[in-house]
Each structure stands twice: as structure tokens, then as C-alpha cells.
Amino acid sequence: MVFLLGALETTAHLWRDVSGRLLASNHGDHTLFEWMLARGALLVTHPENPFFTHRMNVPAGVNMMANTSALSMTIPLAPVTLIWGPVVAFAVMLTLALWLTALAWYYVFSRHLVESRFGAFVGAGLCGFAPAMVAHASGQPNLVAQFAIPFMALATLRLAGRPVRRGILLGLLITYQAFLNEEVLFLAGLAIGAFVVLYALFDRQRARREVRRFLIGLGVAALTGGVLLAYPVYWQFFGPHAYHGLPFPPGSYQLDAVAYVTYARESVGGRVAAPALGQSPNEDNASFGWPLVALAVVVTVYLWRRSALVRAGAVTALIFAVLSLGPKIEIGNHHTGVPGPYRLLLYVPLVDLSVPGRYAFAVIVVLGMLLALGIQRVLDLTSGSRRTRLHWAPLWLIVLLGALIPVLPTPIPTVGRAPVPGFIASGQWRGYVPEGRTIVSVPLPAYRFPDPMLWQASTRLAYQIPRGYFLGPSGTTNRAARFGAPPRPTATKLYAVYLLPYQPSPYVGGDTPLGTVVKPRDPEAARARATTVTAADRRNALADLRYWRAAVVILAPGRNEALLSRTTSALLGFQPTWVNGVWLWDVRKIVGG
Numbered sequence: 001m002v003f004l005l006g007a008l009e010t011t012a013h014l015w016r017d018v019s020g021r022l023l024a025s026n027h028g029d030h031t032l033f034e035w036m037l038a039r040g041a042l043l044v045t046h047p048e049n050p051f052f053t054h055r056m057n058v059p060a061g062v063n064m065m066a067n068t069s070a071l072s073m074t075i076p077l078a079p080v081t082l083i084w085g086p087v088v089a090f091a092v093m094l095t096l097a098l099w100l101t102a103l104a105w106y107y108v109f110s111r112h113l114v115e116s117r118f119g120a121f122v123g124a125g126l127c128g129f130a131p132a133m134v135a136h137a138s139g140q141p142n143l144v145a146q147f148a149i150p151f152m153a154l155a156t157l158r159l160a161g162r163p164v165r166r167g168i169l170l171g172l173l174i175t176y177q178a179f180l181n182e183e184v185l186f187l188a189g190l191a192i193g194a195f196v197v198l199y200a201l202f203d204r205q206r207a208r209r210e211v212r213r214f215l216i217g218l219g220v221a222a223l224t225g226g227v228l229l230a231y232p233v234y235w236q237f238f239g240p241h242a243y244h245g246l247p248f249p250p251g252s253y254q255l256d257a258v259a260y261v262t263y264a265r266e267s268v269g270g271r272v273a274a275p276a277l278g279q280s281p282n283e284d285n286a287s288f289g290w291p292l293v294a295l296a297v298v299v300t301v302y303l304w305r306r307s308a309l310v311r312a313g314a315v316t317a318l319i320f321a322v323l324s325l326g327p328k329i330e331i332g333n334h335h336t337g338v339p340g341p342y343r344l345l346l347y348v349p350l351v352d353l354s355v356p357g358r359y360a361f362a363v364i365v366v367l368g369m370l371l372a373l374g375i376q377r378v379l380d381l382t383s384g385s386r387r388t389r390l391h392w393a394p395l396w397l398i399v400l401l402g403a404l405i406p407v408l409p410t411p412i413p414t415v416g417r418a419p420v421p422g423f424i425a426s427g428q429w430r431g432y433v434p435e436g437r438t439i440v441s442v443p444l445p446a447y448r449f450p451d452p453m454l455w456q457a458s459t460r461l462a463y464q465i466p467r468g469y470f471l472g473p474s475g476t477t478n479r480a481a482r483f484g485a486p487p488r489p490t491a492t493k494l495y496a497v498y499l500l501p502y503q504p505s506p507y508v509g510g511d512t513p514l515g516t517v518v519k520p521r522d523p524e525a526a527r528a529r530a531t532t533v534t535a536a537d538r539r540n541a542l543a544d545l546r547y548w549r550a551a552v553v554i555l556a557p558g559r560n561e562a563l564l565s566r567t568t569s570a571l572l573g574f575q576p577t578w579v580n581g582v583w584l585w586d587v588r589k590i591v592g593g
Contacts, residue, residue, distance in 0.1 A: 002121070003106070006129055006409075007098035010137065011091060013414040018091050024413040025281050026139030028469050031450035031457075033070070033141060034086040037093065038457040040074025041081035045460075051235045055461045056453070056468040057485050058438050058549055065236040066243060067470050070142045072179040073097075086457045094137055097145035102128020104147040105368060108154050113369065114376040122404070123372030130364045131264035134409040135284040138266075142181040143358075148173050149188045149365075156192050159217030160210035167217040171224025178229055183354050184361070191362035195316045202308035243473040243481040250352045251342065253283045254326020255360060256333060261290040266413075269406025285324065285360040288367065291403040296367050299374035310373065317366035324359040375400070417454070421556045421581035424455045428580050429463060429552070437551035437588075438464045442564050443494040445469060446484050451556070466548035467491060488547070489540035490571065496530040497567050498560055531563055533570035541571040545591050553585040 014021055023030045035056070043050055051065040073093055074081075081089040106124035114120055127150075136143040155170040177185040200207035236242060246252075263269035264287035303310040327343035329336045342359075345351045378396045423429055424439075433439055441452035444467040456465050467485045474482045485491075501523040545553070553572070555564055565583055569575050572590070576583040 003102040003125065003128060004095075004099045006102070006125070007095045010098060010129065010134060010409045010412060011095050012411045014091050014094070014412065017414075019087050020416055020419075021414040022417040023138045024415045027415075028447035028450050029139030029282075030090065031453050032068070032469055033093065033139070034090045035453045035457045035461075036069050037074050037077060037081045037086040037089040038461050039064075039069070040071065041078040041086075041089075042461050043071075043075060044078040045082070051232060052240060055456070055464055056470065057472070058464045058466045059547065060241060060472075060485065062468070062470045062472060063236070063239055063241040063243075065232050065239065066241070066472075068140075068142050068181060070145075070180055072176050073142070073145060082460075086460075090141075094141045094144070097141045097147075098128055098133065098137060100147035101133070101145065101149075104150040105365075108150040109369070109372050112154060114372045116372070116376045116379050119372040119375035119379070122375060122400070123368035123370075125368075126371060126404070126407075127365055127368040129409050130367075131267055131270075131287040131407055131409070132285040132358075132360060132364060134266050134412065135264060135282050135287075138282050138412050140282065143184060145180055146184060146188075146361075148177045148180070149184070152177065152188060153192050153195075153365075155221075156196065156218075159221075160213040163213045163217030164220055167220025168224050170217070170221035171226075171228070174221065174225040175228040178225075178232070183358065186350060186354055187358060187361055191316060191320060191365070194319060194362075195312050198312035198315050199308055202311045241472050242479065243471060244479050245481050246353060247471065247481045247483050250346050251327040251356060253280060253358075254328075254330070254340075254342070254356045255286055255324045256330045257325055258332045259284070259286040260288060260321065260360075260363075261293055262287055263289045263406055266410050267406060268408045268410060270410075283355070283357050285357045286321075286363065287407070288363075289403070289406050291399075292367065292407060295374070295399060295403045296370045299370045299377075303370075303373060303377065307373070310370070313366045313369055317363045320359045320362035324357050324363070326356040371400075418451060418556070418558065420455050420458045421554070423554065423580040423582045423584065424459065426580060427459075432584075432586060432588075433463055433551040434588075436464075436549065438466050438549050440466060440545065440548055440550045440553045440587075442553060442555040442568050442583075443498040444491045446495070449495075449498060451558075464549075466550075488544050489537070490544040493530070493537060493571075494564065494567070497563050500527050500530055500560055500563060527563075531567050533567060538571055538573065542590065545587055550587050550591050553587055555583040556581065 008015065014023065039053065039055065042048075042055075050069075050071060051063070052061055053064055054061040056062050073096075077089050077093055080092050102124050104124075105127040106120050109123050110117055110120035113123075127146075133144050133146075152170060152173045155166050155173060159166050159170070174185065174189075177188070200211070237244075264284045265281060266284075267287065269289055270287070300310060300314045304314075322340065323342045323345075325340045325342065327340055327346055329338040329340050342356050419425075429439060439452075439456075441449075441455075443449050445452040445465060446467065447469045450469050452465055453468055456463065467488075469484060471481055471483065472485060474480045475486045553568060553576075555561065555568065555576070565576065568585065572585050572587065574585070576585045578584070
């Protein structure tokens with residue numbers, strides 16, 4: 001119950017006005033997962049290929065297995081989506097991700113690590129509500145939903161007991177996690193593997209006794225997971241519109257070394273105005289504060305000789321903490337030029353698909369384990385003499401509170417969301433959009449303008465849209481990853497007008513307005529270039545609309561509305577009409593087909 005209350009408090013700003021709020025720091029991912037929830041419900045009511053969709057990015061479609069479709073949560077949440085819509089389902093998904101992760105770790109810690117329920121509670125609470133979990137909760141529930149990981153770790157460590165049964169269970173857990181988030185699965189696999197190897201080195205006698213049965217269980221798990229995941233993984237890497245790599249350098253989003261001893265902005269000890277360490281507030285993957293790090297070091301030193309578990313965990317945490325610093329070490333936003341060990345792994349297959357800063361997820365679990373073991377040890381020491389208990393218990397409690405209170409999460413910030421236009425919400429669009437045709441928004445949907453995906457999700461994906469926010473290849477022959485579809489002239493032009501008086505940085509290239517924006521040296525010249533429409537622009541617009549199979553083009557009130565309206569009218573050659581909350585250009589006659 002306490003963990004549920006913690007999850008509700010962390011997401012409180014969202015729940016207070018669930019239909020009118022968006023997570024403040026990551027509109028794009030928030031929108032993407034509402035869209036994914038709508039598709040999960042669609043798969044239940046209108047079964048189709050779960051690994052590919054033509055609902056977005058018409059006519060090419062999107063390889064959903066190569067995107068974070070989170071099928072193992074979106075499909076079970078289909079009843080919520082169908083009854084209350086994807087807006088409520090997203091809030092439920094995010095709350096469940098935090099709650100169930102903490103609850104799962106509590107089960108494992110309390111049943112298999114320590115006798116103290118209080119120790120298990122504190123350790124599990126850190127695993128479920130660590131600063132990194134709250135940071136990723138700002139739009140990425142698939143990264144927060146780690147409730148299968150504790151049971152994967154437990155099944156792995158107990159494989160030798162019943163290798164066949166537990167091997168099958170581990171294979172099923174791996175499969176479930178693969179349909180939730182593959183990166184978390186990969187990182188968990190690396191961390192658990194490192195822990196098992198280190199534990200075997202520190203307890204060679206037990207390792208020699210159990211190694212054969214352990215390997216049998218591991219083989220059973222690999223066979224089970226391999227059979228279940230063979231086709232989905234094939235589709236992901238070799239199916240239509242598969243891509244390779246990431247849309248940014250593999251070493252991006254590393255951690256600053258100072259991040260481990262500072263406090264996250266979304267925590268009691270942090271400040272919203274605190275200087276950022278790293279490239280994104282959603283990647284605050286450490287931020288434990290120096291008191292908690294110091295406490296973990298003390299517990300490790302004290303229990304080092306007493307427990308192979310502690311030794312294996314501490315070394316695992318150290319390895320992953322160093323890897324999280326990326327290919328070049330940064331200290332306090334200062335580029336030291338010192339290469340990090342991660343540099344050796346930059347282009348290793350699968351490693352090149354993971355973000356280095358997220359290797360700190362393993363550190364969270366080890367810290368939770370150390371807290372639980374430390375509390376258990378203190379309780380053991382103070383359980384005998386009343387005098388000893390009165391002397392040491394208050395001191396331990398003060399130290400524990402001093403380390404944990406500053407990292408307690410504060411509610412995730414939200415901002416207001418624009419309402420779904422009446423043209424969409426009322427279903428009036430059905431009179432304009434025949435089967436197989438699309439609604440083209442101005443500008444087209446992308447990370448910095450995801451609203452059209454929210455509109456579509458509100459209809460349970462009843463119509464199709466071109467482009468969108470997703471991961472896909474850079475072109476028909478270029479399989480390098482990019483955010484969104486390859487550039488089209490009309491999309492590029494409309495984005496440029498939408499972003500006036502700013503222009504997108506060249507961080508990801510193309511027409512996808514992702515990354516920071518910079519003010520042009522000559523705003524008037526930039527405005528003139530963006531809004532000037534030539535005969536070539538008009539020909540491109542007609543070709544693009546035909547490519548997108550457009551039925552109508554719509555513009556909702558918002559940023560640069562007047563400029564966008566004039567530019568779109570110049571591109572299409574006629575003026576729009578106001579229809580139930582949107583400016584509408586009916587292009588069925590000029591597009592034909």
C-alpha cells in the first residue's frame with residue numbers, strides 16, 4: 001500500500017487533471033505511449049500484425065518490433081484503454097510501472113535476501129523510486145516498468161536447484177521483458193551475468209558444486225526464450241523498415257561522474273533550477289547524493305568479509321558505474337579527455353544500441369540490496385542488549401534518514417495539453433476521409449509537434465496519418481536509424497514555418513525538429529525564406545499529398561497559426577474553411593485517386 005501511495009504521489013500532477021495535462025519534460029514520449037496504448041487496444045478488438053503498422057507513417061508504415069511498443073503492458077491494459085481512453089491508460093501504466101517494480105523487489109528481498117521486512121521495504125523502495133526511475137517516468141514508462149527483473153535475477157540465481165523448471169520460467173520472463181523493453185532486458189542480462197560470474201569467483205566451492213546444473217538451467221532458459229522470440233527478433237532486425245544503430249552517437253547520454261553524488265531535480269534534495277549534468281533531464285540515471293553513496297560504501301566495507309553476495313554486488317555496481325560514464329569521462333560538465341572503458345565497447349553489437357548512462361540501473365539495485373543488508377545487520381547487532389539497542393539504533397536511524405530523505409521523489413511536473421479539435425473528437429472527420437486515405441496535419445507529426453498522434457489515439461487509431469514520431473531507417477537504401485520518416489519537401493517547409501523565429505539544430509538532420517533550437521542571426525530573413533512559396537514548392541506539395549494519400553489537410557489553433565495558414569494556402573492554391581475547431585483544406589479533388 002505504501003508503494004502504491006508513493007506511485008500515486010509521484011504521478012499526482014498527472015492524476016489531478018489526467019485529461020488536461022502532459023508530462024512537462026517529454027511530450028514526445030508521453031504522446032508515443034498514449035499512441036501505443038491505443039494500438040494495444042486495437043490489437044485486441046481488431047487483430048492485425050503486432051509487429052508492423054500502417055496506422056502511422058503512411059504509406060511506408062512502421063516496424064513496431066523495432067520500436068518501443070511495450071506490447072506486454074499495452075495489451076493487458078486494453079480494457080482500461082477501451083473504457084477510459086489512452087489518456088487514462090497512460091496514467092495507469094505509469095503508476096503501475098513504479099508500484100509493481102518496487103513491489104517485486106520487496107517480494108524478492110523479503111523472501112530471499114533479509115528477514116527484516118523494514119530492510120526489504122527500504123531497499124525495494126529505492127529500487128522502485130530511485131531518481132533514475134522518476135526521471136524516466138517523465139514519458140518513458142517502458143523503462144520504469146522493471147517488475148520482471150527481480151524475478152529474472154531470482155530465477156537465475158536459483159537455476160541450479162531446479163534447472164528445467166526454473167530455466168523455463170526464466171525463458172518466459174525474458175520473453176515478457178523483451179516485449180516490454182529490450183534495452184532494460186539487455187542491461188539486466190549483463191548485470192546479472194556479471195554478478196553470477198563474480199559470485200562464483202568469490203564462492204568457488206559453491207560454484208564447483210552447482211555449475212553443471214546451472215548451465216543446464218541456462219540452456220533451458222535460452223532455448224525457451226529463443227523459440228518464443230526467434231520470429232519477433234527476426235522481424236525487428238530483418239523485417240520491413242528495420243534499421244541499424246541509433247539516431248545519435250552510441251556514446252551519447254553518458255553520465256557525468258559528479259552525478260553520482262548530487263541530487264536529482266525531481267527529488268526533495270534537488271532544485272528545479274539546478275545546473276543540469278548530462279544532455280537530458282530524463283537521463284538523470286544516478287543522482288543518489290553523497291550521503292547515500294557514503295552509506296553504501298560503509299556497509300560494503302563492513303560486510304565485505306562476511307558476505308560473497310556483498311562483494312559480488314559491490315564489484316558489479318562499480319563496473320557498471322564506470323561504464324555509465326561513457327567513452328570520455330566528464331567531471332562537473334568538464335570534458336577531461338580521459339577515455340572511459342565504455343569506449344572499448346562503442347561498436348560492439350547490441351551494446352551500440354544501448355545508452356551508456358542507463359548502465360547505472362544496475363547500481364540502483366545494488367544500493368537497494370546493500371541498504372536491506374545493512375539494516376538487517378544493525379537489527380541483528382541491536383537485538384540482544386537493550387543498552388546497545390538504545391545507543392546505536394537512534395544513530396543508525398538518523399544516518400538512514402539523512403541519506404534517504406533527500407532522494408525522495410517529488411511529483412513529476414506537468415503542463416497543460418491542447419484539447420483534441422472538435423473536428424476529430426466529434427467524429428466529423430469521417431465525412432471527409434474515405435477508407436485508405438489520411439488526415440495530414442500542419443505541421444506533420446514529429447517529436448516537437450506530437451499533437452496529431454494524440455488526436456489519432458483519442459479515436460483508437462480509427463484513421464491513418466502520414467509521418468509521426470518513431471524510429472525508422474533513413475531511406476529505402478540507407479538503414480541508419482533516424483527519428484521519424486525520411487525528409488519530404490512539404491514536411492520540411494511546414495516544420496520551418498512552425499519553428500519560426502527559431503530553427504532546428506542540425507543534431508539529427510532532415511526535417512524532424514528534434515533536439516535544441518537556436519535563434520537565427522537574421523530572423524526576418526529566416527522568416528522570408530520559410531514562408532516564400534515557389535512553383536517548385538507547389539509541385540512538391542501536390543506530389544507529397546499524393547504520396548501521403550491525403551484526403552484533408554488540417555491546422556489547429558496554436559503556434560504560428562497565421563503563418564502556417566498562409567503558407568499552406570499558398571502551397572495548395574486555395575483558402576481553408578473553418579470546420580469545428582480546425583482550418584481545413586479538402587484536397588480530395590486535387591489529389592485524386
